Amino acid sequence: MSEMIALAASAPPAVVYPLYLQAIIAIVKGAVLLFVLLTLAAYAVFAERRILAFMQGRVGPNRAGPFGFLQPLADVFKLLTKEEANPPFADKWLYYAAPAIITITSMLTFAVIPFGPSDWFIITDLNVGLLFFLALSSLGVYSIVLAGWSSNSKYAALGGLRATAQMISYELPMSLALVGVVLAAGTFSLREIVCAQSGLWFIVIQPVGFAVFLIAAVAESRRTPFDLPEAENEIVAGFHTEYSSMKFALFFLGEYVSIMLLSCIIAVVYLGGWHGPWLPPPLWMLIKVGALVFFFIWIRATFPRLRYDHLMELGWKWLLPLAIANVVITAALLLAFPKLVQGAGK
């Protein structure tokens, strides 16, 4: 931890604060980020409901406050005050732990996301930031699996099994797609990856990697068209069938936080992060993340759910070979033309 804190305070303004001050700064930045994140997650739910309603020719929630802007608040109160029904046949400890795991793993990753060039817009510039994201997203799988297992109900177990298979299958192409970016930028640090894109965004030189990562990201967030772990018409609600009240809300929160997380990662890794003309850097980052969240919602409104064998075929027979080919071709090109990308071969 101290090394992470030290790294956070070690960039441009070379003021070395004492350790306790570094810790306090990191905690304050984390608290502000959490507040913004939770608020945005609540409004992402609202935005999704309104946008889906618009796309399907409905009205959507518009009663609470002007244009329904107080709807998230009403939702939170409803969920907090609802009766909690814990199944007596569940495995208590894991049943309670599962929703916490997904929320923690998806929120923790925000510590390495750079929202701007200055030290104040990133909690810690970890030198293996991209791997940190992959590590925590692979730990997030346990939440779904354990929720399915500990509920001790057949629908939940089926959802949990489906989720395991799906998330393992799509983690591989996702990581391999990122290898192309790491080769081009020559670093795992997310801040340096953004800095390497000051001339050309990586979406231009890594179009295949971008497409593979985008599809794998939607699959990783378990949303339509890849929402087989919670397919309503087959297995009730999948892994969270037995969850109610605030524990259900935590799964819901985890889903929307991970949508924002994946949007942030796509913006940072492929869309040039905070780079953009005229507007201040953090605003550019917010605009890109907002556009990507809208894109996620748009996908949900557009595509029908995949069949299970198609899902596995897409992951293993299409995305994985494409991602491997992308890595090989990128590496060969970088070896042949080392000056192709700014910052390559650092």
Next chain:
Amino acid sequence: MNNLLIFYPAAVVAVITTLMVILTRNPVYAVIYLILSLCGVALVFFSLGAPFLAALEVIVYAGAIIVLFLFVVMMLNIGRVMNEQDCLRPSRKQMILPGFLVIVLLVETLMCLFAAAPVNPAASSISTKALGQALYGKHYLGVLLSALVLLIGAIGGIHLGRASSCPDTKERSIHAPR
């Protein structure tokens, strides 16, 4: 100095959770203790100046391999408590040789620990690039050999999983609807 603040708690957590892996009776809990143990080991690596290794430890072991363990434990439905045969304790006679071997190793480890000069972990942080150059330069033979082992494992897996490897299973194999 600050690294010690991470190292000792992480090491204690790793040791306790590893003990719990073999002491707990519920196989699913054992797998979860194993995940915690691997995360503890990853933090130990991090505090010793190897962040890349720490990240890989979590991604490869905790994130991929243990998921498969959990998958198998759930699929086989071993149940909440192991059967009686698994809970049997070995007799005293059976414990003598392994116990002796463990004591030999423990004494040697302790001797190594006290003989070695203390290193400053913070000063010896290993960059990802240095690690890659060492692996694919000096130790490329080891990389090739481990790749070979993995390839053999993959071939074996494909062979065992083939629908026609055993005539009996051909009819029972599940084909995706087309």
